[in-house]
Amino acid sequence: MYDVIVVGARCAGSPLAMLLARQGHRVLVVDRASFPSDAVSTHYIHQAGLLRLQDWGLLDEVIAAKTPALRKMHYSYRGIDLNGFAEPVSGIDAVYCPRRTVLDEILVNAARRAGAEVIEGFTVSDLVFSEGRVTGIRGREGDGTEQEFRASVVVGADGFHSTVAKKVSAELYNVRPAAGFIYYSYYSGLDWGLHHKTGFNEQWFGTWPTNDDVSMLAVICTRRQLKEFRQDVETRFQAVFDDVSPEMGAQLRDQGRREEDFKPMRSPDNYYRRSYGPGWALVGDAGYHKDPYTGWGITDAFLHGELLADRLHQGLTGERPMDEALADYNKARDEESAGVYDFTTTLGELTELPPFFEATMSAMSTTQEWTDKMLGLIGGVVEDHEIYSPDALERLYNDADVPEDKRIYDPTA
Numbered sequence: 001m002y003d004v005i006v007v008g009a010r011c012a013g014s015p016l017a018m019l020l021a022r023q024g025h026r027v028l029v030v031d032r033a034s035f036p037s038d039a040v041s042t043h044y045i046h047q048a049g050l051l052r053l054q055d056w057g058l059l060d061e062v063i064a065a066k067t068p069a070l071r072k073m074h075y076s077y078r079g080i081d082l083n084g085f086a087e088p089v090s091g092i093d094a095v096y097c098p099r100r101t102v103l104d105e106i107l108v109n110a111a112r113r114a115g116a117e118v119i120e121g122f123t124v125s126d127l128v129f130s131e132g133r134v135t136g137i138r139g140r141e142g143d144g145t146e147q148e149f150r151a152s153v154v155v156g157a158d159g160f161h162s163t164v165a166k167k168v169s170a171e172l173y174n175v176r177p178a179a180g181f182i183y184y185s186y187y188s189g190l191d192w193g194l195h196h197k198t199g200f201n202e203q204w205f206g207t208w209p210t211n212d213d214v215s216m217l218a219v220i221c222t223r224r225q226l227k228e229f230r231q232d233v234e235t236r237f238q239a240v241f242d243d244v245s246p247e248m249g250a251q252l253r254d255q256g257r258r259e260e261d262f263k264p265m266r267s268p269d270n271y272y273r274r275s276y277g278p279g280w281a282l283v284g285d286a287g288y289h290k291d292p293y294t295g296w297g298i299t300d301a302f303l304h305g306e307l308l309a310d311r312l313h314q315g316l317t318g319e320r321p322m323d324e325a326l327a328d329y330n331k332a333r334d335e336e337s338a339g340v341y342d343f344t345t346t347l348g349e350l351t352e353l354p355p356f357f358e359a360t361m362s363a364m365s366t367t368q369e370w371t372d373k374m375l376g377l378i379g380g381v382v383e384d385h386e387i388y389s390p391d392a393l394e395r396l397y398n399d400a401d402v403p404e405d406k407r408i409y410d411p412t413a
């Protein structure tokens with residue numbers, strides 16, 4: 001009998017298992033994958049996520065894997081440019097984009113080192129119920145015979161097609177339709193650094209140096225462009241760079257060499273799922289998913305893995321009733337993620353910015369101090385009120401010499 005069984009051992013599941021095991025709880029984590037292995041995902045980690053890795057003692061492992069340190073960000077949204085870097089917090093003066101083959105293995109090994117039992121290649125097919133509570137999992141390792149494991153709580157960290165969510169019929173809420181699709185691959189021959197650029201024709205590209213001396217290049221377009229894109233991916237991929245930044249488009253054509261096949265993903269709709277119930281909880285994409293445009297999925301998986309570990313610990317030690325602790329986890333997760341969810345689903349449309357965002361981002365782009373503050377907000381290390389409180393907005397508009405009639409204070413405008 002385990003205290004907690006975690007289904008899924010990547011960004012959400014392994015940190016959760018590690019944190020619980022470090023507190024002395026008996027934890028089993030299973031994944032149908034074995035590690036190292038890839039996941040369909042680009043790999044950008046915001047400063048807020050890196051802070052978690054640093055606190056857990058794992059950031060040095062990411063750096064030791066020769067993951068390039070990125071100390072300048074080039075953001076651009078329909079002609080508004082933000083070039084700089086957020087003020088370092090707790091010594092984090094760079095961001096990183098480790099391949100998932102690197103990151104996920106570090107995470108699963110950390111869970112194992114902490115004392116969690118890990119079974120790779122194990123597929124969960126069903127949950128065990130007893131008197132209305134989830135009390136375990138059922139599944140098999142490879143082609144082996146079916147096995148059952150029991151626990152006080154089963155956590156689904158099994159991604160957006162979550163089997164755990166399906167088996168407990170976790171309802172969806174705050175669903176917003178997906179705006180786009182993404183294609184990405186890895187290129188040599190380009191020395192670009194970190195770019196995140198949205199053009200005027202509902203097209204975006206991102207570039208990030210990653211492990212093995214290659215850069216990951218990704219494009220996102222809105223769904224209405226999907227049919228045409230699929231017909232000739234190589235040409236359409238290049239055309240997005242040409243359209244958004246002709247200069248970088250020329251460099252890609254002349255110097256870039258694609259090293260791997262393209263990976264496509266049509267984004268599922270953005271959603272929250274009810275993430276707790278009797279004997280079960282959900283974390284990571286299983287419970288909450290949004291467009292990859294802002295690259296917040298990994299960081300959120302870390303933050304919410306830690307939040308859930310804390311509430312599970314309270315329940316397991318009897319500090320408060322488990323059901324109350326899990327309800328509180330769900331509430332806190334929703335409150336903490338609301339800003340990122342709104343920002344992601346709004347900007348992920350790749351269309352005109354709402355007037356408030358247009359006014360404030362344009363103003364911020366005029367000074368380095370405000371640019372870096374905005375990059376800190378995007379990275380999760382500057383709080384909303386540092387930019388959007390009435391006093392801060394007044395200072396921003398004054399610093400940028402914005403005429404009175406162009407100043408917008410209402411975030412819903």
Ligand SMILES: Cc1cc2nc3c(=O)[nH]c(=O)nc-3n(C[C@H](O)[C@H](O)[C@H](O)COP(=O)(O)OP(=O)(O)OC[C@H]3O[C@@H](n4cnc5c(N)ncnc54)[C@H](O)[C@@H]3O)c2cc1C
Pocket residue numbers: 007008009010011012013030031032033039040041042043044045046122123124125157158159160161162163182265283284285286292294295296297298299300301
């Ligand atoms: C194209 C794309 C680009 C992205 N880019 C970024 C980015 O740059 N930065 C960022 O922060 N986020 C990004 N994201 C989001 C990020 O990938 C996810 O938010 C993150 O991987 C969620 O982690 P997770 O652990 O919840 O789920 P996952 O990483 O999906 O892991 C789920 C695990 O559960 C296992 N599993 C599933 N079902 C079962 C089962 N029945 N039995 C056993 N095991 C099971 C799977 O094998 C898998 O290992 C991107 C996503 C996509 C799709």
